[in-house]
Amino acid sequence: MAIDPALRRLALGTLLAAFKGETAPGWAVRLLGEGLAGHTLFGTNVVEPAQVAALTARLREGRPDALLAIDEEGGDVTRLGHRTGSPYPGNAALGTVDDVDLTRTVYAAIGADLVAAGINLDLAPTVDVNSADDNPIIGTRSFGADPLLVARHARAAVEGLQSAGVAACAKHFPGHGATVDDSHLALPTVDASFALLRERDLPPFAAIAPAAQAVMTAHIRVPALTGNGPATFSSSTLRGLLRSELGFAGVIVTDALEMAGAAKAAGSIPLAAVRALTAGADLLCIGAEVDLELVEAVAAEVARSVPAERLEEAVARNTAMASWTTSPRPAMSVADDLGYAAARRAVRVEGSLSELGSPLVVQLTSGYSIAEGKVPWGLAPHLAGVEQVEVVASSASADQLAAQAGSRPIVVVGRHTHRQESSRELIEQLAAAMPVGVVEMGWPSTWRPSRARAFVTTHGASLANGRAAAEALGLATL
Structure with missing residues (x-):
């Protein structure tokens, strides 16, 4: 059955696609002109800064206000520095130093690097409280195991990134720090009471809720909150807890829907997209293994299955965030040895x-x-x-x-x-x-x-x- 063009455009407006290679394929640019919200860049897209800037400029020929996202956390998770390592320490080091001004400055520097590369959405910072010492996926990406310490550095990181004009996306709501499984490979369960979540996992998200442009969902199961499914598919988690209780008014972004914690739980990536949007997510990261056929399949399923009013709401938030990133900011001056000086202190x-x-x-x-x-x-x-x-x-x-x-x-x-x-x-x-x-x-x-x-x-x-x-x-x- 043919998809209504207006609904297809709305559906595309909720998606972050991706592609392989150091140059943009024609379809990736064309879909931006047809309403695609944007793309996520991965290490496979990055060689060096000038090449990334040329790549993002090419993508913006499709639409100037496209959302071009990347996972640039500094520390152990870096895309701009994936060939050499990041010149900045990550969150665990910054939390150890416990100087919020330093955290704000480091993230402002990361933001300046992203602006120079033409990127306007950073899928960072990680604001999970790493309460499980052998957590296989968070670890040094976390500021620490103390909720209040993580909360103050989470707020500083968001402020630093956004001072450069890069939208910050705090992750992974409602908290991935207590898991002992990787949601890329399975659906982890955090078997904690709601009272414990409030005390341990939620303070950083409460701290960033008034400031962050975006929050990313976690593909984790929290029975006390999400029932049998992941938080990404839970209306009580996204609409109830994040929006109504914590007062977050920005864009709710999903973690990659190709991950087992989402795709396997829903049965497929297109079905995961429908469930996430229905629960209250606005911007859907499809993942890294993406091609034109997959994007069209997801858009078609969304257009068929999600009410237009919900799509319009999501696209309006995504458009507003993209518009926010286009406002001019003053140029920043960053010390050449900022990252090394911060790392020494840790x-x-x-x-x-x-x-x-x-x-x-x-x-x-x-x-x-x-x-x-x-x-x-x-x-x-x-x-x-x-x-x-x-x-x-x-x-x-x-x-x-x-x-x-x-x-x-x-x-x-x-x-x-x-x-x-x-x-x-x-x-x-x-x-x-x-x-x-x-x-x-x-x-x-x-x-x-x-x-x-x-x-x-x-x-x-x-x-x-x-x-x-x-x-x-x-x-x-x-």
Whole structure:
């Protein structure tokens, strides 16, 4: 059955599409002219700043006020810096420093970078309270485990981004910090009472509700609030809690509908789009694996299944946010070493570094979340005349590493080192035989190797965090 052109245009006006490659395909530009709300850019679209600026300029030929979004959180989740690592520390480091003016300034700098690249919607900051130490998807993306600390830094981050003219999208409502599953791969359940949610997870969202242009939903199940489905499909969560109770009047954006927490729960991406819009979402991130056929399928299902009045409401909010981003802002001046200076303030050293000069650096390989992607990390880019080897802890030999080090001490660099028994055992074996220091670049834990001379925590693995750690150890290039 043919779709009414007016309804198709409204349906397109609720969608953030995506595409592969460093240049925009013709359909991506054409659909913007036909009413598509915008596109999300991913690492596959990014080479360097001038190329991104050219890409976004091409997209705006389709419509000047298109929403061009990106996940640029700084720290471990970066798209502009996905080839090198971010020059800014992430939220865990900023929360450790606990200087709201610094957080505001760092996010203003990120905003200025995005403006220069032609991007007007940042799918950041992450304002989840990381209450589960082994959370596989939030971790260092969070400002911390204290709701009030996260709330004040969430507000500062939103203010910083938006001072540059970039719409901030705080995520992931009503709070992804207590999960032990990744919603890219499953539908996580947070089995908490509503009273606990109010105390633990909601304060950051209450803090940003009056200020943020957008809030992103979480594909998580909270039985006390969402019933059997994800928050993204829950009217009581979006219309009731977020809008009526917290007073949020901006754009409700979904996390990517291709994620298992949404698509699998609904049966398909088009059906997930209908359920999200019906629940009260306004702007739908389809995901990264998107082509023209999928966009048209989603638009057709939305046009057939969602009342025009609901679509008009959503499109009006999306249009107003796009218009807000076009208002001129004063040019910003950002110190070249802002990110590195901030990262230095987040480094914490336990023990003594005095026996760790001129070491063999051993970097433990680690996986990465889908949100992070495969971004370079570690000390290697910053080391001056220091040998580094990369090993898999489960297959590494402490005796062989000790022999390679010879008379040198060893510095072991890892992320979430405590989570793998093989990593802990390797470090303990090395520390029993020679001077060893550990650099932890993931979410910190209480585990400490019993004989290590020093334990250095960076609270993140960005390029800035790596440089700060190398400097703290006295190993950095000048």
